[in-house]
Structure formats: structure tokens, C-alpha cells
Amino acid sequence: MSEKEIKNLEAIFEARIARDEKIEPKDWMPEKYRQTHIRQISQHAHSEVVGMLPEGNWITRAPSLRRKAALLAKVQDEAGHGLYLYSACETLGISRDELYEQLHSGKAKYSSIFNYPTVTWADMGAIGWLVDGAAIINQVPLCNTSFGPYARAMVRVCKEESFHQRQGYEIMLTLCKGTPEQKAMAQDALNRWWWPSLMMLGPTDAASVHTEQSMKWKLKRKTNDELRQQFIDQTVPQADLLGLTIPDPDLKFNEKTGHYDFGAIDWDEFWQVVKGHGPCNKERMNARVSAWENGAWVRDAAMAYAEKQENKKVAKAS
Amino acid sequence: MKNENLYNYILGIADNSLILGQRLGELCGHGPNLETDIAMTNINLDLIGQARSYYQYAGKLTGQDKSEDDIAFLRLEREYRNVLLVEQPNTHFGYVMVRQFLFDMFHFMLMEKLQHSKDETLVAIANKGIKEVSYHKRFSSDWIKRLGDGTAESNAKIQEAINDLWRFTDEFFQLTEADKAMVEVGIGVDVSKLKEDYYKKVSEVLEEATLQTPENKYFTKGGKEGLHTEHMGYILAELQYMQRTFPNMTW
Numbered sequence: 001m002s003e004k005e006i007k008n009l010e011a012i013f014e015a016r017i018a019r020d021e022k023i024e025p026k027d028w029m030p031e032k033y034r035q036t037h038i039r040q041i042s043q044h045a046h047s048e049v050v051g052m053l054p055e056g057n058w059i060t061r062a063p064s065l066r067r068k069a070a071l072l073a074k075v076q077d078e079a080g081h082g083l084y085l086y087s088a089c090e091t092l093g094i095s096r097d098e099l100y101e102q103l104h105s106g107k108a109k110y111s112s113i114f115n116y117p118t119v120t121w122a123d124m125g126a127i128g129w130l131v132d133g134a135a136i137i138n139q140v141p142l143c144n145t146s147f148g149p150y151a152r153a154m155v156r157v158c159k160e161e162s163f164h165q166r167q168g169y170e171i172m173l174t175l176c177k178g179t180p181e182q183k184a185m186a187q188d189a190l191n192r193w194w195w196p197s198l199m200m201l202g203p204t205d206a207a208s209v210h211t212e213q214s215m216k217w218k219l220k221r222k223t224n225d226e227l228r229q230q231f232i233d234q235t236v237p238q239a240d241l242l243g244l245t246i247p248d249p250d251l252k253f254n255e256k257t258g259h260y261d262f263g264a265i266d267w268d269e270f271w272q273v274v275k276g277h278g279p280c281n282k283e284r285m286n287a288r289v290s291a292w293e294n295g296a297w298v299r300d301a302a303m304a305y306a307e308k309q310e311n312k313k314v315a316k317a318s
Numbered sequence: 319m320k321n322e323n324l325y326n327y328i329l330g331i332a333d334n335s336l337i338l339g340q341r342l343g344e345l346c347g348h349g350p351n352l353e354t355d356i357a358m359t360n361i362n363l364d365l366i367g368q369a370r371s372y373y374q375y376a377g378k379l380t381g382q383d384k385s386e387d388d389i390a391f392l393r394l395e396r397e398y399r400n401v402l403l404v405e406q407p408n409t410h411f412g413y414v415m416v417r418q419f420l421f422d423m424f425h426f427m428l429m430e431k432l433q434h435s436k437d438e439t440l441v442a443i444a445n446k447g448i449k450e451v452s453y454h455k456r457f458s459s460d461w462i463k464r465l466g467d468g469t470a471e472s473n474a475k476i477q478e479a480i481n482d483l484w485r486f487t488d489e490f491f492q493l494t495e496a497d498k499a500m501v502e503v504g505i506g507v508d509v510s511k512l513k514e515d516y517y518k519k520v521s522e523v524l525e526e527a528t529l530q531t532p533e534n535k536y537f538t539k540g541g542k543e544g545l546h547t548e549h550m551g552y553i554l555a556e557l558q559y560m561q562r563t564f565p566n567m568t569w
């Protein structure tokens with residue numbers, strides 16, 4: 001293809017996105033679009049799968065059978081999200097094994113929030129409320145993103161995430177209506193998860209590398225700082241309703257802007273965790289890598305068996 | 319308690335689902351791939367759902383307004399009635415699947431018979447349960463075939479698990495005093511009568527999977543009488559952790 005032809009295709013492509021048309025896997029797309037989408041969708045898929053670990057940590061210790069079942073179902077939903085997202089990513093011409101390889105080698109990232117430990121039952125509430133809450137704010141705009149398979153996966157994912165958020169909030173509410181010990185457990189969880197949740201909305205706009213291109217492709221519709229403000233404005237009244245205190249002495253409603261002002265985020269901590277030095281980075285990667293390695297003989301056996309069955313069928317037919 | 323035998327009979331069934339679910343709960347997020355993880359979580363959810371129905375029923379029988387959680391979480395180890403098989407550890411995926419398969423084959427036969435119990439509540443639970451368990455049985459049998467007739471390595475691993483877990487199978491067919499009393503009044507299932515058919519059906523699957531049915535004639539038992547393996551205490555330590563640390567609270 002000549003350079004002129006490529007330019008022409010690119011112009012048609014950008015115009016389609018501008019008209020809000022969906023790009024499908026078989027359509028022509030610029031290489032950069034493909035690579036950016038592989039990066040973002042796989043990062044999202046990895047986050048779902050690594051995200052199963054901190055909550056999975058409480059399945060055997062859930063305080064009631066009802067909570068145990070709900071937690072299992074939630075972690076299972078996250079596995080399902082991982083599955084749709086890996087499938088969406090595979091339509092861009094990369095295999096699931098390659099994607100796992102990128103995760104296990106540390107080449108691909110996942111959401112840093114999952115590198116924090118879950119140390120009490122209240123963390124199951126705080127994660128649902130805050131982490132799924134922040135994820136929804138990040139993800140609702142993606143239901144209209146330009147790449148069809150990603151947009152469709154996000155519609156399903158967002159529905160379930162909002163269910164998770166309500167469920168998490170309900171765990172917090174139960175704790176806050178409970179004994180002083182339970183309420184203290186809820187407050188402690190909020191203290192630990194608040195700042196990492198704010199960091200989930202991404203680095204400040206000034207430090208964010210991908211925003212401009214992503215806006216054009218509708219991978220992003222609002223900046224990180226706008227999303228963060230939206231999250232805070234939505235969450236503060238919910239904390240009030242629980243009777244919990246957000247661990248930020250500078251948090252204050254600003255009559256002029258109609259938004260909450262908030263204190264400085266510790267971006268050093270953010271970058272430390274992103275770079276692999278958070279409290280559980282090593283444990284999370286070890287868990288994923290050992291699940292994969294310990295499962296190798298099982299996957300090999302399943303493949304060998306399927307081949308044998310196929311051969312039997314062929315032998316019968318001939 | 320007026321219905322003590324029925325209460326104990328119900329726990330003998332319910333505790334199997336609870337403790338196997340507890341073991342499966344350790345695996346969530348650690349499976350060989352996402353599809354298996356999701357499928358095994360489904361099985362776990364079914365088991366917990368069944369356990370809840372049984373405990374709710376048992377709670378009513380106590381006459382003291384005991385909740386499902388009181389019964390599930392607040393007993394002493396010697397009061398849990400599950401068979402020893404379901405408390406065995408997740409040594410590797412082969413053990414997980416063999417444990418599941420050996421249990422599912424029995425569980426299915428039990429549910430089939432329980433559908434004809436004279437107790438309406440148990441019939442209702444069994445009617446719902448049998449659909450779930452027939453899926454579990456298909457899932458675990460398929461895996462036994464895949465792993466048995468997969469690679470030389472998988473065949474060896476799964477055979478190791480079968481040989482190791484086989485000694486726990488005979489316990490399914492033992493009757494406790496409560497079981498006998500319930501069989502007598504037409505509520506309980508006479509599990510001793512399921513034995514022959516069980517070993518026949520299990521062997522058929524093993525044969526198709528190119529695996530050996532163990533010749534072992536030495537079996538171990540005790541779970542149904544509340545005498546468990548050393549694993550049980552640790553299972554309960556996790557299961558009961560919250561309820562024991564924070565008694566009498568709502569979650």
C-alpha cells in the first residue's frame with residue numbers, strides 16, 4: 001500500500017470514529033490503534049483476574065453463609081469479566097497465552113489497587129463500595145468507546161460492577177449499624193482504601209501520557225482529574241450516610257465550584273506501587289504465576305485428550 | 319430435641335456440602351484457567367446453597383430458633399458429620415477432581431433416593447439438588463476422562479490421587495444411628511444399598527479414562543461419627559474465624 005493510500009484509509013477511519021461508528025475487528029485500523037487497544041483491554045482483563053485474589057482471600061473466612069455465597073459470586077463475576085475482556089482483546093490478533101505471558105513477565109500492568117492487602121472482613125465492603133465504585137466511573141464512558149468488542153464487553157461488565165458496588169456498600173452499612181467493634185472495622189477499612197481508590201482514577205492530567213490520543217479514539221471521554229472529582233463528589237455523601245469519616249482533613253465542600261476540595265494525593269506511593277514495590281505486588285504475581293504453572297499439566301492433558309477424541313472421530317468417518 | 323435423629327440425619331448430608339464447599343473456596347482464583355475457575359465456583363455456589371437449605375430446616379427442628387449460621391459455624395469439631403473425603407486437601411488439581419468425582423457419584427445416587435423420602439422438605443431440597451449434582455457429576459467425570467486419557471503425566475497424577483483417596487469411599491455407605499432410625503421411618507436413604515452400584519459406575523468411568531480401579535480393601539471412616547482427620551481443625555479455624563472472634567453480631 002502506498003503512503004497516500006494509507007493516509008486515505010486513516011482519514012476514513014478517523015471520520016468513522018468521529019461519526020460514532022463502531023470499529024469491528026475485521027475493519028482496517030491503524031497499527032497504533034490496534035496496539036493501544038491491546039494494551040488497554042489486556043490491562044483491564046489482567047486487573048479483573050488479579051482482582052480476584054484480594055477478595056478470594058476472604059472466601060473461606062466470610063462471616064455468614066449468605067456473605068460467603070455473595071462473595072464467591074462476586075469473585076466469579078470478576079473471572080467472567082476477565083474472560084470477556086481477553087476475548088475482546090484476542091479479536092485484535094493476539095492470543096490469550098501471549099497476554100498471560102505479558103502479565104507474568106511483568107511487561108503488562110494491572111490496576112495497582114490490587115496490590116494492597118485485605119486484612120479484615122470490612123475490606124470486602126470497602127472494595128465493593130470504593131474500588132468497584134471507582135472502576136465504574138472509569139468504565140461507564142467506555143460503553144461508548146469506538147472499538148465494538150470492547151464497548152460491548154463494557155456494557156455487561158458495568159452492569160455487574162454496579163451490583164458489586166451496591167453489595168459492598170451494603171456490607172459497610174451492616175457494619176456501621178452493628179457493634180462499635182464492627183463500626184471501627186469499617187472506619188479502618190475506609191482509612192486504608194480511600195487514598196488508593198483515588199489513585200485508581202489515574203495520575204493527574206499533567207502526568208498522564210496517553211490522554212490526548214485516547215480522547216480522540218473515545219477510549220477516554222473525561223480526564224483523570226475530572227473522573228476523580230466525580231468519584232469524590234459521589235462518595236462523600238455516601239460516607240456521611242454511613243457515619244464514617246473520610247481520612248482527609250482538607251476535604252471540604254466548595255460552594256463556589258459545587259465540588260469537594262480535597263487534600264494532596266501521595267503520588268510517590270502511587271508510583272512506588274506501579275513500579276512493583278507495593279505491599280502485595282510480589283504475592284499477587286506469585287499467585288498468578290503459580291496458578292498458571294501448576295495448571296500446565298492440566299491444560300496439556302485437556303489438549304491431548306481433545307486431539308485424541310478428534311482423531312477417533314476422523315478415523316470413524318474414513 | 320424431639321427430632322434429634324432427623325436433625326443429625328440432615329447434618330450428615332449438609333456438612334458434606336459445607337465442607338467440600340469450604341475446600342473449593344480455597345481455590346477460587348487459583349485454577350488452571352478461567353473457565354475451570356468459573357465452573358468450579360458454580361459447583362461451590364450450588365453446594366453452599368444446598369447446605370443453607372438443610373441448615374435452615376435443621377434450625378427449625380431445634381425448637382430454639384437456631385439460624386443456618388449458628389449451625390454451620392458454631393459447632394465443635396466432633397459435632398460435624400461430614401465424610402472424611404470432603405475434608406481432604408487440594409493437594410493438586412488431580413486430587414481436587416478425584417475428590418469431586420468420588421463425591422459427586424455418591425451425591426447423585428443419594429439425591430435420587432432422597433427424592434422419594436417421606437419428608438417433604440427433604441424431597442424439595444433433593445428435587446432442586448439433583449439437577450445441580452447431575453451437572454457436577456458430568457463435569458467431574460469429564461475431567462477424570464480428560465486427565466486419565468490425556469498425557470502420561472496427567473494419567474500418573476490422577477491415578478495417584480485415586481489410589482490415595484480411595485480409602486475414604488467406603489464411608490459413604492456406613493449408617494449412623496440417626497441414619498438407621500431415619501431409614502426405618504422412610505425418611506432416610508439406606509446408603510448401604512447404594513454401594514454395589516456406586517463401585518460399578520465409578521469403575522466404568524475409570525475404565526473409560528484408562529485408569530485402574532484400586533484393589534485396596536482397607537478403608538477408613540469416622541467423619542460421620544464426628545471423628546475427623548487432622549485437616550478438619552484447620553478448615554474450621556478458617557470457617558469459624560469471624561463468628562468465634564466476634565460472637566453474636568450481624569454481618
Ligand SMILES: [Fe+2]
Pocket residue numbers: 048081135157161
Ligand atoms: Fe473492572
Ligand SMILES: [Fe+2]
Pocket residue numbers: 048077078081157161
Ligand atoms: Fe470486574
Ligand SMILES: [Fe+2]
Pocket residue numbers: 078132160161164
Ligand atoms: Fe467488580
